[in-house]
Amino acid sequence: MEVFYDKKTFSEFINHQKIQSKTIGFAPTMGALHAGHISLYQEARKENDIVVSSIFVNPTQFNNPDDLEKYPRTVEDDIRKLEDSKLVDAVYIPRVEDIYPNGMERTHYDFGGIENEMEGAARPGHFDGVGTVVEELFLQVKPNNAYFGEKDFQQLKIIQKLVEVLDLKIKIHGVKIHREENGLAMSSRNMRLSEIERETSALIHQTLKRVNEWFRVISVPEIKARVEAIFDNEKMDLEYFMIAEESTLKEVDFFSADDDFRAFIVVNVGTVRLIDNLHLD
Structure with missing residues (x-):
């Protein structure tokens, strides 16, 4: 596995792959890698000649400077995990100036309104920051395929x-x-x-599974009331829970037969903000 720390040498590598007409699969990360990240590269390995990872903690998608400061940075360990996986051909660890040559400014995008729902409402400008860094990485990596986890379902959309x-x-x-x-x-x-806290946090997914059992059996307002009651008795702060239509991400207050729905939840456990979601089957 090759490791690149600057745009120039990385671009030379990518151009060499393109000249050979090789397909490139790409999954960008902010590091602190875990098995969820590795699963992205497992999927990429199935259908691409070259698999590329990137590690870059993107300042423009953080609304809280304290959250940016505390975000785990484990680059050496991340490189070791990628090497051990034997799934990745190259990892790109750019400098800030390689991504933001003209200063750290966010591009403003019109995503058709989905940027204003859920996380967008809670974290203004967040998805402009995501779009800015992903656009630049796409231009540099030139992938045929890109892989993103459904945990950040809104980001995927x-x-x-x-x-x-x-x-x-x-x-x-x-x-x-x-x-x-x-x-x-x-x-x-x-x-x-x-x-x-890790043991306590298991309640988040357990609650989503219960929501799936209640789906189409009781009303959305009743489901929300039950979820709020569950967390009212726990040492966790329920920031929000909602059920949304998957294509628009707009919150719904009733179910229809022809649409796909997903439950979204954000819980603060101590100082850690955890997000999760589940397709309602």
């Missing part, structure tokens, strides 16, 4: 819209959520949980 808006010839693949043994969605932020 944003990236799909970004490719459409920019008319990029890249196929976006959503990869199922990778979970710990207790059901907790794998996340780099899980590293900041204590053992007790």
Whole structure:
């Protein structure tokens, strides 16, 4: 596996692959890699000649400077995990100036309104930051296929819209959520949980599974009331819970037979903000 720390040498590598007409599969990360990230490369390995990873903690998608400061940075360990996986051909670890040559400014995008729902409402400008860094990485990596986890389902929809808006010839693949043994969605932020908090956080996925059992049996307002009651008695702060239509991400207050729905939840456990979701089957 080759490791690149600057745009120039990485671009030379990519151009060499393109000259040979090799297909490139790509999954960008912010590091602190775990099995969920590795599952992206497992999917990429199945259908590409070359698999590329990137590690870059993107400042423009953080609304809280404290969250950016505390975000785990484990580059040496990340490189070792990628090497051990034997799935990745190259990892790109760019400098800030390689991504933001003109200063750290976010591009403003029109994603058709999905950027204003859920995380967009809670974190203004967040998806402009995501779009800015992903657009630049796509231009540099030139992938045929790109892979994103469904844990960040709204982000996945944003990236799909970004490719459409920019008319990029890249196929976006959503990869199922990778979970710990207790059901907790794998996340780099899980590293900041204590053992007790990690065990307690299993309630998040357990609750989503109960929502799936209640789906189409009781009303949406009643489901929301039950979820709020569950977390009212726990040492966790329910930031929001909602059921949304998958294509628009707009919250719904009733079910219809022809649409696909997904439950979304955000819970603060101590100082760690955890997100999860589940397709309602």
